[in-house]
Amino acid sequence: MKYECEMCGYIYDPEVGDADGGIAPGTPFEDIPDDWVCPVCGVGKDSFSPVEE
Amino acid sequence: MKAVEIKPDIYWVGAIDWAVRDFHGYVTPSGTTYNNYLILDDDITLVDTVKFDFGDVAASNIISLVDPSKIKNVIVNHIENDHMGSLRRIMNLAKNATIYTTEKGKAGMARFFDISKWDIKTVKTGHELKTGKYTLMFIETPMLHWPDSMVTYVKEAHLLISQDAFGQHYASTERFDDDFIASASEAELEDAVIDYYANILMPFGKLIKAKIGEIKKLGIPVDMIAPDHGFIWRKNPGKVMDMYLNMAGGKTNLRIVIIYDTMWHGTEIMTQPVVQGIKDEGVACKVIKLRATPMSVAIKEFWNSRGCLIGSPTLNNEVYPSVAEFIMHLRGLRPSDRIMGAFGCYGWSGGAVKWLYNEFKGMKLEEVGPGLEINFRPVQEDDKKCYDFGREFARKVKEFHKKYE
Numbered sequence A: 001m002k003y004e005c006e007m008c009g010y011i012y013d014p015e016v017g018d019a020d021g022g023i024a025p026g027t028p029f030e031d032i033p034d035d036w037v038c039p040v041c042g043v044g045k046d047s048f049s050p051v052e053e
Numbered sequence B: 001m002k003a004v005e006i007k008p009d010i011y012w013v014g015a016i017d018w019a020v021r022d023f024h025g026y027v028t029p030s031g032t033t034y035n036n037y038l039i040l041d042d043d044i045t046l047v048d049t050v051k052f053d054f055g056d057v058a059a060s061n062i063i064s065l066v067d068p069s070k071i072k073n074v075i076v077n078h079i080e081n082d083h084m085g086s087l088r089r090i091m092n093l094a095k096n097a098t099i100y101t102t103e104k105g106k107a108g109m110a111r112f113f114d115i116s117k118w119d120i121k122t123v124k125t126g127h128e129l130k131t132g133k134y135t136l137m138f139i140e141t142p143m144l145h146w147p148d149s150m151v152t153y154v155k156e157a158h159l160l161i162s163q164d165a166f167g168q169h170y171a172s173t174e175r176f177d178d179d180f181i182a183s184a185s186e187a188e189l190e191d192a193v194i195d196y197y198a199n200i201l202m203p204f205g206k207l208i209k210a211k212i213g214e215i216k217k218l219g220i221p222v223d224m225i226a227p228d229h230g231f232i233w234r235k236n237p238g239k240v241m242d243m244y245l246n247m248a249g250g251k252t253n254l255r256i257v258i259i260y261d262t263m264w265h266g267t268e269i270m271t272q273p274v275v276q277g278i279k280d281e282g283v284a285c286k287v288i289k290l291r292a293t294p295m296s297v298a299i300k301e302f303w304n305s306r307g308c309l310i311g312s313p314t315l316n317n318e319v320y321p322s323v324a325e326f327i328m329h330l331r332g333l334r335p336s337d338r339i340m341g342a343f344g345c346y347g348w349s350g351g352a353v354k355w356l357y358n359e360f361k362g363m364k365l366e367e368v369g370p371g372l373e374i375n376f377r378p379v380q381e382d383d384k385k386c387y388d389f390g391r392e393f394a395r396k397v398k399e400f401h402k403k404y405e
Helices: B052-063 B087-093 B103-112 B177-183 B186-218 B237-248 B266-280 B295-303 B321-333 B352-362 B382-404
Strands: A003-005 A048-050 B004-007 B010-012 B015-017 B032-034 B037-039 B044-047 B071-075 B098-101 B119-122 B128-130 B135-140 B150-154 B159-161 B224-226 B253-260 B284-289 B305-311 B339-346 B372-375
Touching (some): B004 B224, B071 B087, B098 B103, B135 B186, B186 B237, B186 B295, B186 B321, B224 B237, B253 B266, B253 B295, B266 B339, B266 B372, B266 B382, B284 B295, B295 B305, B321 B352, B372 B382
Parallel strands (some): B044 B071, B071 B098, B159 B224
Antiparallel strands (some): A003 A048, B004 B010, B010 B037, B015 B032, B135 B150, B150 B159
């Protein structure tokens, strides 16, 4: 499931991951470490919400 | 204005912009200031710069205190033009200075300047820089209000240099909160704080609560907050932190604002019995006519009120454009803890009121539906409809407000 950053709109797509942040493609959002931050704006995981499809 | 010492060997060296009224689209009826700070320690350190047009003013304040070529460190807390605009000018005067900023700050800086010859060090929260008797500690504040943002805490001075946070757009000869309150009023100062928060920080309440909590948890004493705009909180820094926590926590006045526009006065005429209904239910109400009022004032009044009624005629099946502009501003500001309603006149198919309720749903705001629509213009019988609509809305606002008390 995709997750959207509430602060800047960046969408985390588990199929893509976040290479610069060390998150491999295929990583579900829940499995991302707690100290990971939004690659666009730098806020924490707690500012992300699931994207209703 | 001349440099002002705010703490031992720490000086305000900024500029006053009395004339600015259009601040990238926001109206600043009282102008603004660009504050930056010079620390005259073993390593001379400049914290932030000023908007480009005022580079000379800040430079001359710096030069009045020190030979600028001796500046060792330049801290860039925020890369927006009104803070970083004079950086190249400063770096031309301080050729050997090292710049300290966040990673996103450095990346963004490269879009404004040729940084290839500058020595730039990127910092994270907790990074300390000793300047001599003082130690600076940086605290990243992502999205307060840009990705690059950080603040600088001067440990031994208990001074927080907070870039935009806690600032106000207000030009004045006074530099400090207590001096301004003595010469003007506390209400004016509070209004400027609220105006700034509403128009710039409204989306970031969650981050504000977390960041103030983080700063309190660090246990660092703060007895002065020096923002990059407006008055320095010398007497009562706790007050502005409390105001921010209250606003971020959803607190506002038990008040209603009607924000409307009109074509042939039909929607405008509706507002009158609506206001009477609200008032008779015991709630104060303010009425804002768009196109006569700047958007940033309408946003501030929205933020100052628990309930908001939007009045719009329908034009070509759409909501009236100025109302759409207001809603667009509001959408971007991601409001919460407010209750909405809509009304307006229409000629044949209508559409404005339906569009508005859709927007309220999109913004996940509480609403009182279905709204009130009147064909062409109110006739005598519509007086009661409008009055009852206002009264019922005020009832719902009072009910909704209870959870914030």
